[in-house]
Amino acid sequence: MGIFDAMFKTVGEARVAMNVVEAFTAICLVAIASDGYLSDAENEAMVLRLSRMQLFKDVTEGGFSRIRSYLLECLDKHGPMILIQSAKAALPPQLAPAAFTFAVDLAFADGTISKEEQAFIDDLRRILAIPDELALKIVEVMTIKNQA
Secondary structure: OOOOOOOOOOOOOOOOOOOOOHHHHHHHHHHHHHHOOOOOHHHHHHHHHHHHHHOHOOHHHHHHHHHHHHHHHHHHHHHHHHHHHHHHHHHHEEEEEEHHHHHHHHOOOOOOOOOHHHHHHHHHHHHOOOOOHHHHHHHHHHHOOOOO
């Protein structure tokens, strides 16, 4: 390893420190930002959905705000792929399907799904190692859910 390798890590080695709550939130946050725009309404929808989960039972409104600020700073500094890779590393494997489902639901929340959101969902499925058959079922159900 060269002297600069330790200082300038490659994309594959860079990681953002996060706990499981932050990891789950990071996946959802990148999903709603994957179309290039992060609205207050999308953020509110994300917080509302997440606050209903047992995993988030102890997270206050202020806690969500701090998590969002931290993750947005990391997103700006490192980009979406580092954030997602870091989230995967911090997320227990049994929560990967739930995180994928939430991400798909949030991507569909505005009633349409852009090419950027489609690409993100495909990448997320691969990164989280969601089996193709399960991913297809999730996308189908979220499509039906969000048509109404």
